[in-house]
Amino acid sequence: xxxxxxxxxxxxxxxxxxxxxxxxxxxxxxxxxxxxxxxxxxxxxxxxxxxxxxxxxxxxxxxxxxxxxxxxxxxxxxxxxxxxxxxxxxxxxxxxxxxxxxxxxxxxxxxxxxxxxxxxxxxxxxxxxxxxxxxxxxxxxxxxxxxxxxxxxxxxxxxxxxxxxxxxxxxxxxxxxxxxxxxxxxxxxxxxxxxxxxxxxxxxxxxxxxxxxxxxxxxxxxxxxxxxxxxxxxxxxxxxxxxxxxxxxxxxxxxxxxxxxxxxxxxxxxxxxxxxxxxxxxxxxxxxxxxxxxxxxxxxxxxxxxxxxxxxxxxxxxxxxxxxxxxxxxxxxxxxxxxxxxxxxxxxxxxxxxxxxxxxxxxxxxxxxxxxxxxxxxxxxxxxxxxxxxxxxxxxxxxxxxxxxxxxxxxxxxxxxxxxxxxxxxxxxxxxxxxxxxxxxxxxxxxxxxxxxxxxxxxxxxxxxxxxxxxxxxxxxxxxxxxxxxxxxxxxxxxxxxxxxxxxxxxxxxxxxxxxxxxxxxxxxxxxxxxxxxxx
DNA sequence: GATGCCGGGTG
DNA sequence: CACCCGGCATC
Numbered sequence: 001x002x003x004x005x006x007x008x009x010x011x012x013x014x015x016x017x018x019x020x021x022x023x024x025x026x027x028x029x030x031x032x033x034x035x036x037x038x039x040x041x042x043x044x045x046x047x048x049x050x051x052x053x054x055x056x057x058x059x060x061x062x063x064x065x066x067x068x069x070x071x072x073x074x075x076x077x078x079x080x081x082x083x084x085x086x087x088x089x090x091x092x093x094x095x096x097x098x099x100x101x102x103x104x105x106x107x108x109x110x111x112x113x114x115x116x117x118x119x120x121x122x123x124x125x126x127x128x129x130x131x132x133x134x135x136x137x138x139x140x141x142x143x144x145x146x147x148x149x150x151x152x153x154x155x156x157x158x159x160x161x162x163x164x165x166x167x168x169x170x171x172x173x174x175x176x177x178x179x180x181x182x183x184x185x186x187x188x189x190x191x192x193x194x195x196x197x198x199x200x201x202x203x204x205x206x207x208x209x210x211x212x213x214x215x216x217x218x219x220x221x222x223x224x225x226x227x228x229x230x231x232x233x234x235x236x237x238x239x240x241x242x243x244x245x246x247x248x249x250x251x252x253x254x255x256x257x258x259x260x261x262x263x264x265x266x267x268x269x270x271x272x273x274x275x276x277x278x279x280x281x282x283x284x285x286x287x288x289x290x291x292x293x294x295x296x297x298x299x300x301x302x303x304x305x306x307x308x309x310x311x312x313x314x315x316x317x318x319x320x321x322x323x324x325x326x327x328x329x330x331x332x333x334x335x336x337x338x339x340x341x342x343x344x345x346x347x348x349x350x351x352x353x354x355x356x357x358x359x360x361x362x363x364x365x366x367x368x369x370x371x372x373x374x375x376x377x378x379x380x381x382x383x384x385x386x387x388x389x390x391x392x393x394x395x396x397x398x399x400x401x402x403x404x405x406x407x408x409x410x411x412x413x414x415x416x417x418x419x420x421x422x423x424x425x426x427x428x429x430x431x432x433x434x435x436x437x438x439x440x441x442x443x444x445x446x447x448x449x450x451x452x453x454x455x456x457x458x459x460x461x462x463x464x465x466x467x468x469x470x471x472x473x474x475x476x477x478x479x480x481x482x483x484x485x486x487x488x489x490x491x492x493x494x495x496x497x498x499x500x501x502x503x504x505x506x507x508x509x510x511x512x513x514x515x516x517x518x519x520x521x522x523x524x525x526x527x528x529x530x531x532x533x534x535x536x
Numbered sequence: 537g538a539t540g541c542c543g544g545g546t547g
Numbered sequence: 548c549a550c551c552c553g554g555c556a557t558c
């Protein structure tokens with residue numbers, strides 16, 4: 001059957017021909033001599049996912065709204081296209097905010113006490129600002145000490161007893177009973193019961209306790225706050241596979257944190273949440289439900305408790321970083337210098353709590369520090385992300401891309417130069433196949449990311465102690481990191497621009513052992529890779 | 537045609 | 548990542 005389909009389709013569509021035996025039928029086409037495109041399509045054809053997508057009619061929208069799925073769930077339909085019409089109409093009505101249906105609007109005055117849904121519960125707060133243009137109300141939550149911005153219809157005046165929300169919540173939508181302002185766009189299964197309430201409260205507490213501070217946007221602070229993991233993953237992005245990492249299965253755990261394209265939040269996990277909170281949709285989807293547990297399992301708070309730690313308080317205001325010894329002092333500092341003594345300072349009271357963090361001396365990581373991957377190189381100093389400015393990087397640092405700060409400058413260069421070369425060359429590949437030519441050998445992924453330019457050798461011939469020494473960051477002769485990263489980026493094109501590597505002169509395993517003794521070949525030869533046993 | 541190996545797929 | 552293979556370039 002597949003053959004007939006192949007013949008029947010116009011040539012331009014052969015690449016999108018998918019059947020359960022897609023690979024086979026495209027192979028037939030390929031044998032006919034349709035060289036490049038057919039090869040590509042055949043390889044693509046092995047990916048079943050693409051095949052599934054093409055099955056739909058060309059006009060079908062590639063995305064299927066979960067809302068529509070739910071709405072149409074009672075009547076499963078075989079084709080996407082027939083669902084499409086409803087897909088375009090229904091969600092809009094369902095997702096429409098309740099306040100848009102002709103409800104009267106109430107003007108909120110600053111300082112007015114209102115209620116708002118936040119963290120799965122009704123919270124009281126003070127109106128800070130009511131923007132009529134956007135119909136949004138900025139509310140300062142008293143309990144959470146948070147400032148959130150939400151739509152006006154999600155806010156109602158606080159009444160002495162019981163709330164009479166201006167939005168008649170449940171009876172509005174027949175499709176969505178018990179509507180809540182949270183997660184308006186995603187139809188999250190409504191959770192109820194007290195246990196869930198507890199979870200939400202816990203989550204809110206954890207979120208609040210995390211240091212979600214304006215240092216997010218701080219350029220110097222943000223750079224300095226890069227955790228080791230984040231720093232290590234950026235070179236990978238830089239080396240070209242940024243987009244792929246999002247879809248790959250192995251990096252799925254990054255998608256929630258570093259995969260987000262936010263402009264370099266120093267707390268990759270906390271910051272998106274904070275942003276989400278700020279718009280009034282905390283516990284939005286199920287993906288976050290496990291996070292509080294994860295945080296609790298990490299037990300960040302108990303780990304901070306060490307015996308002899310000296311607690312300092314560091315201002316988190318962007319590009320400030322002042323460290324004071326007393327909490328009163330830091331509060332005063334924040335309030336005076338950053339928050340300012342505004343007239344409506346009563347609304348900002350205690351807001352300064354968010355602009356400082358505890359810093360624990362005595363070699364302990366501070367509260368906002370990332371996972372303590374390795375002990376600080378210098379004892380009795382606070383963690384680098386908070387107080388220690390990075391060692392003065394050579395002027396090269398700026399030349400690297402804006403999103404890719406020169407990573408060496410944020411690594412404790414002393415520690416690296418001491419530790420890296422020693423362990424660097426001890427790493428060996430198990431198989432000769434993976435062992436590239438000697439000067440390329442010994443890069444495990446981690447080492448690679450840390451000293452990635454080491455894998456871009458141009459002319460080095462053999463492994464030597466001198467070469468090994470030159471890998472140290474403290475080596476002044478090395479090219480600046482911008483050049484290094486440039487080498488990394490450009491080296492793959494270099495390898496591809498030139499034609500295939502000339503066939504080696506040396507005898508290969510196949511020739512030496514013969515095809516009948518294939519088991520004696522080196523692994524690379526068995527895998528049809530470049531022979532490693534008989535190097536050229 | 538045989539050989540070497542690159543690029544990609546699979547589990 | 549180990550293993551495998553299609554297919555291309557070269558011999």
